[in-house]
Amino acid sequence: MNFRTTFSIILIFLGILVALLPEQDNHAGHLKPRTLANFIGNTDMFITVDQVARMVLDEDSTMLLIDVRTPEAYRNMNIPGSVNIPLQQILNPDYEGYLNQPNTKNIFYSNGDMFALEAWMLATRVGYVNNFVMGGGLNEWYQTIMLSEFSGDQISPKENATFELRYKARKFFNQMNSLPDSLKTGFLLAKKSKERELVGGCE
Amino acid sequence: MVKKYGFLVAFILLVTLMVLLRPRLSTGYVMDATDILNQLNAEEIFVSMEALDPSGADALFVLNFTGTVASGLPEFQNTVFMDRDDIITRKVRNIVRDTGLVKVIVSDNLAEAIQSWMLIRQLGGRPLYILDKVNSLADSVWRDNEVLRYSFKPDSTVFKQGRNTP
Amino acid sequence: MGPILIHSDASTWINLLTGFLIGIGFGFALEQAGFSSSRKLAGMFYGYDTTVLKVFFTAAIVAMIGSQLLKFFGLIDMDLVFVNHYYPYAAITGGVIMGAGFVMGGFCPGTGISAFSIGKMDALVFLIGGFVGAFLFAETFPLIQKLYMAGYKGPVKLSESLGVSDGVFIFLVIIVALVMFWLAEKAEVKFKRPDITSEL
Numbered sequence: 001m002n003f004r005t006t007f008s009i010i011l012i013f014l015g016i017l018v019a020l021l022p023e024q025d026n027h028a029g030h031l032k033p034r035t036l037a038n039f040i041g042n043t044d045m046f047i048t049v050d051q052v053a054r055m056v057l058d059e060d061s062t063m064l065l066i067d068v069r070t071p072e073a074y075r076n077m078n079i080p081g082s083v084n085i086p087l088q089q090i091l092n093p094d095y096e097g098y099l100n101q102p103n104t105k106n107i108f109y110s111n112g113d114m115f116a117l118e119a120w121m122l123a124t125r126v127g128y129v130n131n132f133v134m135g136g137g138l139n140e141w142y143q144t145i146m147l148s149e150f151s152g153d154q155i156s157p158k159e160n161a162t163f164e165l166r167y168k169a170r171k172f173f174n175q176m177n178s179l180p181d182s183l184k185t186g187f188l189l190a191k192k193s194k195e196r197e198l199v200g201g202c203e
Numbered sequence: 204m205v206k207k208y209g210f211l212v213a214f215i216l217l218v219t220l221m222v223l224l225r226p227r228l229s230t231g232y233v234m235d236a237t238d239i240l241n242q243l244n245a246e247e248i249f250v251s252m253e254a255l256d257p258s259g260a261d262a263l264f265v266l267n268f269t270g271t272v273a274s275g276l277p278e279f280q281n282t283v284f285m286d287r288d289d290i291i292t293r294k295v296r297n298i299v300r301d302t303g304l305v306k307v308i309v310s311d312n313l314a315e316a317i318q319s320w321m322l323i324r325q326l327g328g329r330p331l332y333i334l335d336k337v338n339s340l341a342d343s344v345w346r347d348n349e350v351l352r353y354s355f356k357p358d359s360t361v362f363k364q365g366r367n368t369p
Numbered sequence: 370m371g372p373i374l375i376h377s378d379a380s381t382w383i384n385l386l387t388g389f390l391i392g393i394g395f396g397f398a399l400e401q402a403g404f405s406s407s408r409k410l411a412g413m414f415y416g417y418d419t420t421v422l423k424v425f426f427t428a429a430i431v432a433m434i435g436s437q438l439l440k441f442f443g444l445i446d447m448d449l450v451f452v453n454h455y456y457p458y459a460a461i462t463g464g465v466i467m468g469a470g471f472v473m474g475g476f477c478p479g480t481g482i483s484a485f486s487i488g489k490m491d492a493l494v495f496l497i498g499g500f501v502g503a504f505l506f507a508e509t510f511p512l513i514q515k516l517y518m519a520g521y522k523g524p525v526k527l528s529e530s531l532g533v534s535d536g537v538f539i540f541l542v543i544i545v546a547l548v549m550f551w552l553a554e555k556a557e558v559k560f561k562r563p564d565i566t567s568e569l
Binding site for chain 1: 208211212215218219222231232235236237239240243244268286287288290291312313314315317318319321322325326345348349350351352353355357358
Binding site: 004008011012014015016018019020021023024026027028029030 | 430433434437438440441443444445446447448534536537539540542543544546547550554
């Protein structure tokens, strides 16, 4: 067999091999299972509702609140300043601009913990960084912020500060969620962060 | 010819071998990220104590994260105590990939349970469930974790206050 | 190094250094394949020397197979690979002009530089002509802008427009390449020019 035949056979063989490779998602940059396993039971990823309330009132731009519930639930009531990425859309490339940012914290929340945790696991697996979960979700938010009351005779400065914060957050929440829909959307759309751009070529 | 092109042919054969054996050898994921996302809707994650049958012990495999036998849990024959580092060991991986065994995760922490469920599921473990937790205080169970317990009533006076609302 | 070094944030200078080293390798490969010889390059048009076809097709096939295998093993992020934007009319016009220049001058920009690096004066003139052309393009850009932007289709991959997967497309390219190599061999015999040496 001369060189040409050998070369052709090798090339065709490689071509068949490549053609038969299974279709799979681009999994470059995905975390390995061992790395993902290290996160289990690690509570650093939880953020309390008080911390979220403070960040919302301060209009903290280093964080992005992500509501992973359905759009109907989001329209009904949401934490002001959050964006809605339903859980089923979390891997949609259109939303990658929100999530794949190295400098902002992605804080997922839902009614409880479950959907937010699932979103967190998926976002962490595909390699996004700085993912957090608001512990307890909206149920906890209601319990702590909306229904918080002080009882007792004396109040320490620290407790005072906490209740002050919660009261302000409650007011803000009520105001924003009571707006008619037209005004709400304007406020929400303004928050979209800059998408990561593909660098290269002559463009 | 073999001498001249031996290396090239050997290299190509090696690459082919790697491609073919990769799924079998890998300790990596069996499911793509989009696959597991679709499975989240399709599968029932939680199972209650009543649905478990300890006498059919061969079919159940309890992966117990709490470290001790939880009170109220009947003795299961096939119980494995593990923490998160054990998930990727070969022994657990063989258990996990055996589709004849029903695997149940027992934990006292919802976050740990959900994260483990997702990781083990992505490594190919099915059928896989989480034992539902009954909270003694309120009768809320993990299954209803995502049910919103409060309803929001919009304050209609807000808009009337005028245009100075943010 | 965007597609490959995704796990470590290599600093900018390492990226530039890698680009520099790859460039050196590319120039070396061009020169030792004999592409500093304008006779070899023009031979592709006249048919007596089809080395250009073989080298570039082989390079493309190696790159395609390599990137698909690396993607399979998760070492490369194919979403980061830049796909050229497709302007049909501009591409055709530019291709015709460049093709004419290639045959007449006996060089294309990359091989012109590698020929210049071994001291050929006609390569120098060719490169100067290239700069003049670029300058004229920039100066007359408002006049040709319409043609330049016409029919924009975005970053289109050939496998997408044919509706096949990347792997199948690579297999088709390999088949086409082998057929073309075979035809090229035949053409070399037919259009043989013994008076043109393959020396520089």
